Amino acid sequence: MAVDKIWVFAESAEGKPTTATLEMLTKAAEVGKAEAILLGPAPDDAAQMLAKHGASKVYRAADAIYRDYLTLPAADTVAGLIEKHKPAVLLFASSYTGRDLVANLSARLDCGAITDVGDFQLKDGSVEATIPALGASYQNISTLVRPGTKLLVVRPKSFEPKLNEQPVNVEEVSAAAAEGLRKVQMKDRVVVKREGPSLEGAKIVISGGRGLKGEEQFAILKELADVLGGAVGASRAAVDAGWVPYAMQIGQTGKTVKPDVYFAIGISGAVQHLSGMKTSKYIVTINKDPEAPIFQYSDFGIVGDLFKVVPQLIEEIKKRKGL
């Protein structure tokens, strides 16, 4: 019996496959035969990196058209590959590119797609996907009813990337070329300089909410993050109040993080915020309200004034670290 092909649309950042790509490859190799699609300019060892994490095959087209023109060239190539090889499932990251592509493909192939997938399995000739709902307090199980390749958009940090060396097996595919595909042109790429670790990759996240009361007060969270080597995040309340930029927002309409330790400081724990950090390994809470819902999800909580506790915490950590 043929093993089901589980494809991953691979993406790169800073010269490497994204963590999301490696997470999806790991899961794909567990479910069936993992294969990757890699489009656009990439370092020479990109295919090798994908093979190292489980890709039995990499469909490759290096043409600059995929970098210079958004969505349509990639959709065209991917649709062609799907038609030719008919994989059971095609996984996309919850990235800007992934979402744009899936929107286009699901309409083009009239097959629908399931987004925000936390886990999935093959079942009854289709796919069964688990999606967190209502701020991650519920799970809904969904399937796609049309025949054909199942398109899934996977939540970040759903799977643990693992090494799984496969022999490098690259199949060159012809690049998209039609003039009609050049409708959305990339003119310039602006990189916003970021200090410290990115939120998504940080092992320690210090997050502040309404309890911080203002923009300047976030400086103490920054100091705590610095001594712990972590990143600073925020709840929607702090972003809407204009104290911190949207890039720091964690939650349903912000980023999803899964650090080893998540500090929720002056954050009440609304379900929308929880959905962005609920799967953190450990949650430490500092809040002056003992009834704040966040305490029900914390591994360790202090009911107290954050403006007293946090500076003390910084001092204690500095002492321990000999800083």
Next chain:
Amino acid sequence: MKIQRQTEAGYDIVEASLPAVASVTAGVVEPRYPSFKGIMAAKSKPVDQVTVADLGLDASQVGWAGARQEITNVAQAPARQAGEKFEDDGTGAEKVVAFLENLKVV
């Protein structure tokens, strides 16, 4: 159409030929508050009601009947157990550090 498109690293400047579909992220624009004049004018603005048939579609193509995705089950997510909670009596910070040391974070 010239667009600033958010990316993981910052943003791209992108130009799209029309017609185009643009999805706009949260927090981009500060919405205006409607003026009294605007609220009054809204009452007499036209609202176009269309039926599925008006759009040249069949009932089987829209709504539940036309859905490509089907929800087969809804269940409560496994609960996360609450841990310890302490009232700060001046030693709260020390207790947190002890917790962190246990995790080998400090």
